[in-house]
Amino acid sequence: MNKSCYYLGSVNIVKNGRTYYGKARGKCKDCSKQFVFERQNLNLSQEQKKHIELLLLERISLAGICRVLEISAYHLYRYMDELFSQVPQDLNADVAAQALIRLSCYECESDELWRFVGFKANKQWLWIAQDRQIVALPLGDRGTAGAKGLWQNVPAHYKQRATFFTGDWQAYKGVIPPERHVATAKKKDTNHAERFFCTLRQRCARLVRKALSFSISAQRHLMPIRFFVANYNLSLLL
Numbered sequence: 001m002n003k004s005c006y007y008l009g010s011v012n013i014v015k016n017g018r019t020y021y022g023k024a025r026g027k028c029k030d031c032s033k034q035f036v037f038e039r040q041n042l043n044l045s046q047e048q049k050k051h052i053e054l055l056l057l058e059r060i061s062l063a064g065i066c067r068v069l070e071i072s073a074y075h076l077y078r079y080m081d082e083l084f085s086q087v088p089q090d091l092n093a094d095v096a097a098q099a100l101i102r103l104s105c106y107e108c109e110s111d112e113l114w115r116f117v118g119f120k121a122n123k124q125w126l127w128i129a130q131d132r133q134i135v136a137l138p139l140g141d142r143g144t145a146g147a148k149g150l151w152q153n154v155p156a157h158y159k160q161r162a163t164f165f166t167g168d169w170q171a172y173k174g175v176i177p178p179e180r181h182v183a184t185a186k187k188k189d190t191n192h193a194e195r196f197f198c199t200l201r202q203r204c205a206r207l208v209r210k211a212l213s214f215s216i217s218a219q220r221h222l223m224p225i226r227f228f229v230a231n232y233n234l235s236l237l238l
Ligand SMILES: [Zn+2]
Pocket: 005, 006, 007, 008, 009, 010, 028, 029, 030, 031, 032, 033
């Protein structure tokens, strides 16, 4: 018996009648989605898992993945949770850095990108620090708290050695030490980071502007993006 919402894992659920086939149905009060309590436990095949891993890196909706592979949302969400929990803490940045050793120049660019989460007024900013690989990727507000979150996520050796190029945005000031920081209004100094955001918007449906797709919680927003970025960092080795 599944006693929690399988989209959010929330236990704030109520009974919600039966399906056409007579199975007891529940509804989540946090995300308003409906689901069946008792599920047939079909296991995904290795081939289906491989396809899910590839499709999660493209701009396709989760419902679209279910339709293409003819699997239920339940199985997709369970497998996503398994995959996302395996994403390394450093997003494979260290592996990438070792292979790119001559290219890693300890010149980081930082920028922020927003998308709403759950409802329109809830703007969440994705902060990145990028050398060639992405070394930090937290979610936060656009102010000083968000900038501090970014700085906390930057690996120690970058904090000690790298120069950080950012836009002329006040939140960075007082967070990045002045001797490590170059704030500039010139686009050319942060164009790699901005180009990477174009890649993100092109590949992650939940980051597409003015589109129907969005994430229902901050956790469900950040985890798939971390999964994408960990794969992106590895793709730099090819
Ligand atoms: Zn829910």
